[in-house]
Amino acid sequence: SEFTLAPTEKFFEENNYFGLQPSNIVMFEQRMIPAVTFDGKVILQGKGKIAMAPDGNGGLYQALLDNKVLQDMKKRGVEYLHVYCVDNILVKMADPMFIGFCVSKGADCGAKVVEKAYPAEPVGVVCRVRGVSQVVEYSEIKPEMTELRGPGEEFVYSAGNICNHFFTRTFLQDVTEKFMGQLKQHVAIKKVPFVDTWGNQVKPTKPNGIKMEKFVFDVFRFSRNFVAFEVVREDEFSPLKNADGATKDSPITARNSLLAQHCRWATSAGATLLDEHDNPLPPSARSDENTVQPAGSEGLEQLLKGRTLTTPFILDKKRAKELHAQ
Numbered sequence: 001s002e003f004t005l006a007p008t009e010k011f012f013e014e015n016n017y018f019g020l021q022p023s024n025i026v027m028f029e030q031r032m033i034p035a036v037t038f039d040g041k042v043i044l045q046g047k048g049k050i051a052m053a054p055d056g057n058g059g060l061y062q063a064l065l066d067n068k069v070l071q072d073m074k075k076r077g078v079e080y081l082h083v084y085c086v087d088n089i090l091v092k093m094a095d096p097m098f099i100g101f102c103v104s105k106g107a108d109c110g111a112k113v114v115e116k117a118y119p120a121e122p123v124g125v126v127c128r129v130r131g132v133s134q135v136v137e138y139s140e141i142k143p144e145m146t147e148l149r150g151p152g153e154e155f156v157y158s159a160g161n162i163c164n165h166f167f168t169r170t171f172l173q174d175v176t177e178k179f180m181g182q183l184k185q186h187v188a189i190k191k192v193p194f195v196d197t198w199g200n201q202v203k204p205t206k207p208n209g210i211k212m213e214k215f216v217f218d219v220f221r222f223s224r225n226f227v228a229f230e231v232v233r234e235d236e237f238s239p240l241k242n243a244d245g246a247t248k249d250s251p252i253t254a255r256n257s258l259l260a261q262h263c264r265w266a267t268s269a270g271a272t273l274l275d276e277h278d279n280p281l282p283p284s285a286r287s288d289e290n291t292v293q294p295a296g297s298e299g300l301e302q303l304l305k306g307r308t309l310t311t312p313f314i315l316d317k318k319r320a321k322e323l324h325a326q
């Protein structure tokens with residue numbers, strides 16, 4: 001959006017595009033739409049300036065069209081897309097397992113899901129409504145539906161949406177050409193700063209306005225072959241939604257999720273980890289033993305098997321070279 005494009009560009013430049021070719025990176029902006037009061041009037045954010053807000057993560061499709069991104073992808077021979085839209089430190093971009101699964105199933109649209117942890121967990125559920133695959137958002141599902149359980153006491157609606165999606169380019173082409181007008185508008189009730197009639201800037205303490213948002217997953221219902229792919233939460237989902245100090249989904253919890261994952265990878269590659277007092281670290285909550293080497297941890301075994309490592313242990317290029325040489 002207009003808030004994030006310039007800082008994102010700057011961050012990529014400063015970090016040398018993370019080793020990618022700048023010509024292979026395309027950045028573009030979603031639209032902004034006015035925020036309105038509960039009776040539908042525009043809100044003045046400042047003198048002569050209407051309060052605007054990004055049009056939701058489902059604004060992606062209009063933005064792809066506005067910026068001719070799908071045409072560009074066609075030229076470059078891009079046929080499959082992996083999209084994610086919540087901050088998630090464990091996200092596996094272009095995950096070969098997920099993409100391979102969707103392609104092998106002939107899917108035009110797919111979603112990664114994790115098992116819902118508890119009924120009121122604020123995640124949408126991937127399900128079928130009258131035979132149509134879709135996400136029912138947590139703000140729009142009846143609480144009693146979230147409580148429903150099957151014969152084995154498992155949740156009936158257990159497939160938690162983690163905003164991690166697969167699309168074929170041709171499906172998105174169809175969406176932009178035929179279905180965009182059918183995307184629903186969802187109402188988000190928010191605190192919108194405004195100027196009062198005396199020209200004073202006011203920061204409301206309770207919600208005073210409505211932002212209309214489109215949801216990225218609202219295109220699922222137009223797919224011809226939709227698939228869901230369940231993944232293990234500890235390996236793939238640790239969202240960042242709150243500031244430090246919150247008990248969940250904060251920078252600290254995100255950092256700990258990544259550390260725990262790397263400890264599991266090192267242990268399953270055959271390393272023994274010690275804390276700063278040389279005591280062995282307790283075994284991680286989940287063992288990856290006997291599973292395939294998790295994507296992202298390939299090659300670790302050669303470096304770490306049989307080694308005893310004191311944490312914090314940083315495996316950078318220099319360290320990897322040293323380990324190779326030993």
Ligand SMILES: CC(=O)N[C@H]1[C@@H](OP(=O)(O)O)O[C@H](CO)[C@@H](O)[C@@H]1O
Pocket residue numbers: 057085086122123124125135137138160161162163215216239241
């Ligand atoms: C509109 C939208 O994208 N909603 C998503 C999104 O919720 P937020 O609370 O808006 O961040 O992230 C959730 C996963 O953290 C997902 O379950 C939900 O469906």
